[in-house]
Amino acid sequence: MASKSLKARQNSLVLDNKQLKILxxxxxxxxxxxxxxxxxxxxxxxxxxxxxxxxxxxxxxxMCNQVCEHCHVDAGxxxxxxxxxxTMEQCLEVIRNTAAHTLDLTGGxxxxxxxxxxxxxxxxxxxxxxxxxxxxxxxxxANKKYYDLPEFFKKYxxxxxxxxxxxxxxxxxxxxxxxxxxxxxKALRELNAVGYGMPDSPLRLDLVYNPSGAFLxxxxxxxxxxxxxxxxxxxxxxxxxxxxITNLPIARFLxxxxxxxxxxxxxxxxxxxxxxxxxxxxxxxxxxxxxxxxWLYDCDFNQMLGLKVASKIKHIKxxxxxxxxxxxxxxxxxxxxxxxxAGSSCQGAVT
Amino acid sequence: xxxxxxDPADLRKFGNITEWSEELGNKFFDYYGKVFEEGALSAxxxxxxxxAVAHVVKCPYCIDAYTKDGLQKGxxxxxxxxxxxxxxxxxxxxxLVHGVQMMNKYNKxxx
Numbered sequence: 001m002a003s004k005s006l007k008a009r010q011n012s013l014v015l016d017n018k019q020l021k022i023l024x025x026x027x028x029x030x031x032x033x034x035x036x037x038x039x040x041x042x043x044x045x046x047x048x049x050x051x052x053x054x055x056x057x058x059x060x061x062x063m064c065n066q067v068c069e070h071c072h073v074d075a076g077x078x079x080x081x082x083x084x085x086x087t088m089e090q091c092l093e094v095i096r097n098t099a100a101h102t103l104d105l106t107g108g109x110x111x112x113x114x115x116x117x118x119x120x121x122x123x124x125x126x127x128x129x130x131x132x133x134x135x136x137x138x139x140x141x142a143n144k145k146y147y148d149l150p151e152f153f154k155k156y157x158x159x160x161x162x163x164x165x166x167x168x169x170x171x172x173x174x175x176x177x178x179x180x181x182x183x184x185x186k187a188l189r190e191l192n193a194v195g196y197g198m199p200d201s202p203l204r205l206d207l208v209y210n211p212s213g214a215f216l217x218x219x220x221x222x223x224x225x226x227x228x229x230x231x232x233x234x235x236x237x238x239x240x241x242x243x244x245i246t247n248l249p250i251a252r253f254l255x256x257x258x259x260x261x262x263x264x265x266x267x268x269x270x271x272x273x274x275x276x277x278x279x280x281x282x283x284x285x286x287x288x289x290x291x292x293x294x295w296l297y298d299c300d301f302n303q304m305l306g307l308k309v310a311s312k313i314k315h316i317k318x319x320x321x322x323x324x325x326x327x328x329x330x331x332x333x334x335x336x337x338x339x340x341x342a343g344s345s346c347q348g349a350v351t
Numbered sequence: 352x353x354x355x356x357x358d359p360a361d362l363r364k365f366g367n368i369t370e371w372s373e374e375l376g377n378k379f380f381d382y383y384g385k386v387f388e389e390g391a392l393s394a395x396x397x398x399x400x401x402x403a404v405a406h407v408v409k410c411p412y413c414i415d416a417y418t419k420d421g422l423q424k425g426x427x428x429x430x431x432x433x434x435x436x437x438x439x440x441x442x443x444x445x446x447l448v449h450g451v452q453m454m455n456k457y458n459k460x461x462x
Contacts (some may be wrong), residue, residue: 168427211422216421222394224426270365 002067005076005254013294015159015256016072019304022037023333027264033271036335043276047328050298053321054286055307057104057300057346058083060116061292064108065142066342068163068176070210072250072304073110075108082112088119090294098321100288103127104346106300111146124156132159134208134346139178140187150187150194159204160196161243161346162188166318167230175212197239206241208348214262216269216340217244220349243348246270248337250304270336278343279349284329290316298329299309300346305334362412395424402431403438 006014013019027033035195040046061082064075078267083091095103103123110116110133124131133153139150154162164184165175172181188205197205207227211217224242231237237309247253249266257263284298289310297303311327313320353361370377387397396419405413421431 151426166425171427215419215422218425219394222389223425226395271365336372 002069003076003339004257005062005067005074005078007074008078010078013258014251019195019250019254019305020307020332022254022258022263027267028333029116033267036331036333037337039271039274040276040331043279045279046331047279048279048282048331050285050325050329051285053098053100053288053325055102055104055283055288055346056095056098056100056290057157057287058290059106059292059300059303060088060110060113060119062107062108063112064136065112065138065139066109066176068169068252069256070175070212070253072249072253072301073108074251074304079108081292082114082342083294085115085118087292087294087316088115088122090319091290092119092122094125094316095128096126102132102289103128104132104134106134106346109136111135111139111149111315112117117152120152120156120158130159131273132161134161134163137162137164137184137187138176140190141183145272150196151334153191154194154196154203157203159206159280160191161206163210164207167227167234171212175210185235185237188231188239189235192238197237199219199238203220205239206243207239208243208245210245210247212261214257214266216246216273219345220244220342221348223279237337243343243346243347244342245346245348246337246340246344248301248334250301250334267333267336270340274336275339275341275343275351278341278351281343281345282335282338283340283345283347287346290323296324301334301337302330305332307332307340357411359415362415365412390426395426398424399426399430404432406435407438407442409434 002009028035037046040048051068061072062073062075062079063082064071064073064079065077067076077142088198105120107113113119120133135149140146162184163176165172172184173179186199191205194203195201196203209217209223209227217223220242223244227242228239231239249257249263255264257266284302287299288302289297289300291297291303295303296309296311296314296316296319297307298309308314309324309327310330311324313323338344338350341349366380369380370437387394392400398417401413402417402421405417418431
């Protein structure tokens with residue numbers, strides 16, 4: 001298990017942004033597999049266009065207490081990219097005026113941003129309908145200063161979405177690091193204890209499942225049933241929904257696919273599982289992603305590939321929702337990850 | 352033409368069998384797809400049965416396919432290995448139960 005980010009390891013995949021070259025080349029360049037744009041052109045969806053903005057997703061920094069093997073952000077303790085208070089002020093201005101009904105904070109571990117709590121308090125004042133924080137669970141147990149996070153989340157009616165690769169210790173720790181499973185279970189219990197995830201509770205607690213390897217997620221509802229049964233029987237843990245999210249071939253997951261000799265097979269699996277009806281609702285059509293330094297992207301994945309929005313408006317300080325809606329969404333072969341099977345988004349399946 | 356049997360890349364081409372016999376190919380894949388849908392048995396249970404049978408019929412393509420399918424369905428490696436043992440037990444049992452025939456014959460021929 002790696003303990004440093006690819007960036008800290010000076011890995012050329014992320015340093016020189018070789019990722020796009022890989023995604024554009026190989027089996028796609030030689031015609032074995034079709035380019036994503038050609039595939040969606042067959043159903044009249046190219047260029048892919050945004051619909052009404054519903055979700056504003058803000059990445060408040062790449063620092064994280066974990067170094068997960070599949071992380072498309074390449075997050076870790078050594079990442080220093082952290083959103084400043086000044087950029088947060090610019091985001092707040094947008095949050096107060098946006099037509100989006102959902103605010104989605106992600107990272108890294110968003111809680112590690114020194115201004116996280118202030119930002120949540122200010123954003124909550126804007127009256128967001130659904131205020132999501134993507135918490136990795138272990139952060140709650142990482143340090144005393146985070147122990148009260150469940151209470152803090154509750155105070156601001158935060159919708160907590162947490163990663164849980166499997167309901168068994170072995171699979172979870174292999175993907176996320178030694179001890180992650182036990183800490184996650186403890187954190188889930190604490191969230192349950194303050195009312196999160198209980199049936200009929202307005203305090204929403206959803207789990208995210210990522211496959212721990214070079215395979216696609218199975219049926220979301222069947223996985224949810226298995227997770228609920230196992231977590232209840234073994235640990236008396238409750239949660240609301242499970243989101244099955246496909247790993248996209250970006251950063252550490254791409255590095256893993258290449259190093260393990262699984263890249264081509266994985267791309268074949270994604271293309272074979274292409275579902276045209278998932279294209280309609282891919283998340284980039286209703287989401288704007290903001291990076292720690294305020295740049296705007298079609299999604300968190302394009303953010304990690306350095307693909308800023310194809311619009312005159314490229315930064316949160318110049319934000320203009322109407323102009324952004326007129327842009328074309330930038331696609332490449334990683335996009336097959338969001339259209340495979342039942343589709344995949346930060347909110348799980350899309351069909 | 353590959354110079355050995357069982358090229359893993361051939362599994363991706365399974366669907367091509369339809370090209371030389373469209374009607375039968377389509378009927379087979381329709382049937383195949385239907386078999387593995389959720390029914391009185393869950394898709395998860397059927398995947399484990401398929402994995403066990405894959406070992407018994409010693410089909411490397413099927414072993415690759417149903418190991419991956421099991422991972423996708425969240426099936427653990429312990430469950431997978433138990434399924435393989437269930438298949439192996441039936442297969443060895445099928446051999447051993449013929450021992451009764453051997454015993455019957457032996458007894459019949461012996462004074």
